[in-house]
Amino acid sequence: MRKGFIIRIITIIILLTTCNWANPVSYASDDSKQDHLMPAVGSILVEAGHAKWKQASLDLEELQSLWNSVKAAETPSEGKSSELVANVDTALTEATTKLNDGGGEPAKQALTTLAKAVDAYVSSLQNDTQSVDPNKLTGPTSAQLLLPAAKNSLNAINEKDWSQAKQNYRQLIDEWSEVENTIRADNNVLYSQLETKITLVRVAIQAEPPRQEQANQEMQSLLTLLTDYAQGKTIESGSNSSNQTYSLEELLNILKEARQQTENGQSAEAVKQMEQFITIWPTVEGKVQISSSSTYTRIENETALVTGQLLSNPPKLTEAIQIMDNMIAELEPIVGEQTYTAWDAALILLREGLEAILVLAALLSYLKRSDNTKGRKWIWTGAVTGLVGSAILALILIYTISQAASGSARELFEGITGLVSVVMMLTIGHWLHSKSNTSAWNNYVGARVDSALARGSLWSLFSVSALAILREGAETTIFYVGMAPSIDPYQLLLGIGIALVILFILGYAIIALSVRLPLRAFFLTATVLIYYLVFRFLGESIHSLQIAGKLSAHAVEQLPSIAWLGMYPTWETFIPQIVALIFIGWQLVRQELIKRK
Numbered sequence: 001m002r003k004g005f006i007i008r009i010i011t012i013i014i015l016l017t018t019c020n021w022a023n024p025v026s027y028a029s030d031d032s033k034q035d036h037l038m039p040a041v042g043s044i045l046v047e048a049g050h051a052k053w054k055q056a057s058l059d060l061e062e063l064q065s066l067w068n069s070v071k072a073a074e075t076p077s078e079g080k081s082s083e084l085v086a087n088v089d090t091a092l093t094e095a096t097t098k099l100n101d102g103g104g105e106p107a108k109q110a111l112t113t114l115a116k117a118v119d120a121y122v123s124s125l126q127n128d129t130q131s132v133d134p135n136k137l138t139g140p141t142s143a144q145l146l147l148p149a150a151k152n153s154l155n156a157i158n159e160k161d162w163s164q165a166k167q168n169y170r171q172l173i174d175e176w177s178e179v180e181n182t183i184r185a186d187n188n189v190l191y192s193q194l195e196t197k198i199t200l201v202r203v204a205i206q207a208e209p210p211r212q213e214q215a216n217q218e219m220q221s222l223l224t225l226l227t228d229y230a231q232g233k234t235i236e237s238g239s240n241s242s243n244q245t246y247s248l249e250e251l252l253n254i255l256k257e258a259r260q261q262t263e264n265g266q267s268a269e270a271v272k273q274m275e276q277f278i279t280i281w282p283t284v285e286g287k288v289q290i291s292s293s294s295t296y297t298r299i300e301n302e303t304a305l306v307t308g309q310l311l312s313n314p315p316k317l318t319e320a321i322q323i324m325d326n327m328i329a330e331l332e333p334i335v336g337e338q339t340y341t342a343w344d345a346a347l348i349l350l351r352e353g354l355e356a357i358l359v360l361a362a363l364l365s366y367l368k369r370s371d372n373t374k375g376r377k378w379i380w381t382g383a384v385t386g387l388v389g390s391a392i393l394a395l396i397l398i399y400t401i402s403q404a405a406s407g408s409a410r411e412l413f414e415g416i417t418g419l420v421s422v423v424m425m426l427t428i429g430h431w432l433h434s435k436s437n438t439s440a441w442n443n444y445v446g447a448r449v450d451s452a453l454a455r456g457s458l459w460s461l462f463s464v465s466a467l468a469i470l471r472e473g474a475e476t477t478i479f480y481v482g483m484a485p486s487i488d489p490y491q492l493l494l495g496i497g498i499a500l501v502i503l504f505i506l507g508y509a510i511i512a513l514s515v516r517l518p519l520r521a522f523f524l525t526a527t528v529l530i531y532y533l534v535f536r537f538l539g540e541s542i543h544s545l546q547i548a549g550k551l552s553a554h555a556v557e558q559l560p561s562i563a564w565l566g567m568y569p570t571w572e573t574f575i576p577q578i579v580a581l582i583f584i585g586w587q588l589v590r591q592e593l594i595k596r597k
Contacts, residue, residue: 041115053103084121091117139186142179143230154219192282197222199278206308248284259324267315274307291334293555340487345495348479353503356472361510382465390473419541539566542573
């Protein structure tokens, strides 16, 4: 009986020790109280095995004290299941009772139960550490969690155990999907490098036959990146494309080139194109993911699959072409989703420019009616100064854009300036609607000129004119900054050119020929256009922040996706746009009620 118990004790100790150290996990510190639980239990089991009941009782008292300290030190975030804690408490009480009764077989059974209860508790500590809520992880700790699966996969690759390597790789992918957003938000350059290496590993192990040398090389690189990042070392950008500007259209062209080379039987050249595709993909994947999560998943899977087929011996060209055709068909509808047109660009300049012309014409007309001819040149000088100031502001913002035109910084800048534009346009829309009748407009202009003349200085007229033009120019510049990253340069220049021609004709007609515009129709039309731009800019700006990783994206395929309205199938874009519509409607109704009163 005693021999059997000793063997059982030794077995339990070996198992518990193995469980406790085979997969080491960092606790609060290396000498944390939880780490002392299992050695204490093991000591008691050894004493009981030699029938040293008195010493076992003393050791059990120390274990009880240690256990009380462990429970007292737990924070709510560290708290274990109440059932596990209760099991240890019950087992401790039972073991204490049996030892106080003189030991024997009942005490041995009670100590065995205690050992299992403590082991379950300690194991739960390890499991909880390994399954931390991704939202509470930092980038480096996320990388630390990926290391075991990556190391296991590398070992299997070195042993040419491809079945195990694929299984370990799938585990790595599962863990990566839980922490990739955390790493991307912390270090976008590293995220792109990791994403590229993970895909290249997959390509190598899925090739037929698997490419051991390439798989080993890419996995070693992946492990180096993860280890350095986890240890807080600086990550070099190297030749990675995350710090360069690429568009989804450019990525699609690379894919089409690879398809053409595959069709021509140039598998080696096609592989190089696909490797470039894989390298660039992390810089544009956010747009695909938010537009369609299912398309995003398919593209990631198909990218590795088609590259693996090209690397197979012999290359599976027919299958590769078929998959590439599917990828092209899936990406093409998304490429044009975020593109503004020349019409959008022209609308902004037309609205702002026409308002500037109306302000200028009204100022000149008011002076003419008051027989103040000296003030005209001051108004014109102020207008020219306002234009020059607008041009300087535009150059400053263009320089700022060029500095932020790489990686997620581009989308972040676009998102922020777009939201600023939305706030400005809501203010302008309210102002336009309040001036949508002739008397209100005349009162507005008259008040400004009278105020300037009352100061007794022609510089006041200069400042009124300059500030009016500068305000319109500043608004136009900011609106174009928000639009620029999502419009083809040719379309932008075409829209500006068309608007300038129209504004020149209208300006000459209004100022030189004294043609009178129907103010109410103009202001109401301008208000509608402004609110259209508010709705679209709001959706596009939030979309850009999602791509930059600054906002979450809960995609729902059933939500509308309408490019020309800036609508995307995510709750984060849909709900604010609906709220904006309600606010706009409330503003319009409120203004009408005020006018009637």
